[in-house]
Amino acid sequence: MVGLTSEEISNLPIHYRSITMFIGYLSLITLFTLIICRTIVSRFIARQKKNDWAHPQRRGQFYIFICLAIASIGSTWFHMISLFFYSYDTWASGPEGQLYSGADVPLFTRMGLWLNKTYIFQEAWETVSESPERVWWSGQIFGWTIGWSLLLGITGRRYHIPHVWIYMLVAQAVSVSFAANLFFAAITVSQRPSATDPLYAWRPALIWEFIPVSLSILDTLAVPIFAYEKGFMLILLAPHFLVFIPCVLGPRGSAAASKPKTSETRQLEEGYRATRRYATSIKWVAVASVALQGYLTYLVVEDFGPDVSYGEIVREVLATVYAHPACSSVSWDVIMCTISGVAWAVVHGFDEGAMLGGL
Template sequence: MQLPHFAALGVFSVYFLIIAALFIFITKDLQSLASVSSSSIVTRLVFVALTVASFAHTWFYMFYYMAWSFADYGKGLQLNSPDSLTHVASWLHDTSLFEQAWALVCFNPQNWWWSEQLCLFTAGTWTIFLVVEGKRYGVKHLWAYMLLGQIVAISVASNMFYLAILLSQRPDVRSSASPRTVGLRIWLSVLLSLATIAASPYTSRQIFLYNLLAMHALLFVPLFPFKSSRSLWIDIKTLYNIVYIASLAIHFKTSLVAFRSLILSHTSFQTLSLEVALSAWNVLFSNPAQSSIGWDVIWTSISFITWILLRPASSGQPLKYLSVPYLVAVTPLASVGVTAPYILQPRGDESGKPISHLKRD
């Protein structure tokens, strides 16, 4: 086996070691909070169950994708019965799993319709939510949740973060009031991330990966402790509104492109809705990579709705009996990337402390 093949095996092994380390790291943080938590044990168990279910489901398809890629690589190769490890090493060396997976879920309009939903939620709502609620509840190591979401699944990371909030001490009412203000570094990185999502369908194969990497890198910018100027701050309600409007416009255009032929061929909204749903369902199972990210979207949506239903009550929240039915009805149509920022907008006229940077852990 050649040195590059050993390196490929090493990178693949390190990837799984990082995943294991992140789970251990975050779990230890959660365990340290458990003794001070006043939340219901049933509520905590709900999010533990959602974490396990979303991880098992999305990674069933992730391993299926790896097996599919391995089998596809082996087709047509003239192999003189090499040992299995050499074959695996050759596959890892010659195949860019990350780029291949994202190409499968991005280059077709209907595939992108699924993938874009997760990108919008992550770049918009999830990033803001991590910064604001992490600061409010004193959750440590916010970068670890974002990294877990990037290399495992957003649904898994979001459920573990919901658990962190539930296990944290309830903040003082005055410190948790909303809306809050955020600095230039935070809101600009969020908007630039959304811009990369809007641009993704128009990228060529040569610049697609660079655009994708830029989006992922920008997600971490708000989570690290850099001091910023007090100029050009905006309140959190305004930022959520901007994200809501931008996400709605981006996803509406994507939906028109993805289902244009169905829209033009149907005059009945009922039959159109059924055809769109069936088409989206078929695309969900078009390849294992798409199934993994598609079910991540679904689990993220279910988990967010569950969070809104069970989250600790505080001032500025919309009433649950209004917000939960809205989410259940509208999220399948508009996506969690659109409905989440609308629901998380602080209500009322209370003000809060500015968030310009995070304390060092």
């Protein structure tokens, strides 16, 4: 193939907008992660100085979730970075890329051409949605996110975690398991909730949580159906936005201030009822997620047909983890979410109230 002349290279467009958006994305997720870490570090220092940990084992729990956060970011973003290289190599081996990806073309120009022609994240989600075996993994991440959004809302309010929505944003932009472990770490270094705190017993009207959660679960079923279709990104982004709603709900300042004072016993009773309601809601989300996973498992078995043994199906589903960098990133996020969720339950002795910040 004939290479480009110096004049043709100099006349190649530099897609500053595409490059700026990509660098801006990486910069923003770094900034938001640092904001979260600042809260965690400041509260850890406060607990160390005052020695007022909410539980004698909290310090050890803090290190557990910090280690899990490191494992989460390492396992998911090793494959995410691999995805960036994979996407570039795919473009470079295509008709246009072969012409423009030579070493004689400046790196900045090549990056702009690649990013301008490639929709990395849309292609990644279409890739993990294109077969039942891949959806078996990718569908689980929606279930984890939906359930965690409820826990994020109530525990974030009770422990006065600032800017709770940032954790959900990091979950969407980085990985759910990474953000969840940072949130768990933030809780372990926070003071124990007080029954006299208005936020301890406050709960929103059920409709404000029921509708976003229900729509998110239904939308999870629609994502693989619309892969490679025109409206795919709209279907994909809908649950990503809906799960923000439970974690940003809270009483207005004036409403909280005007609420009549009640006794500590009454506050404890109201807080207990709020905890029970959330525990029930999360159980129903878990039931819906299990039912959804059962349906996805049925689709996998149907896709392979009756002549394939269950052992072979299991091997193929596990092999899907490394079928593509996008599959690897999502699958490892699911694995780390499972490990982190079990760890959160274990350190609280599987007590629902304790896991939700109850007294």
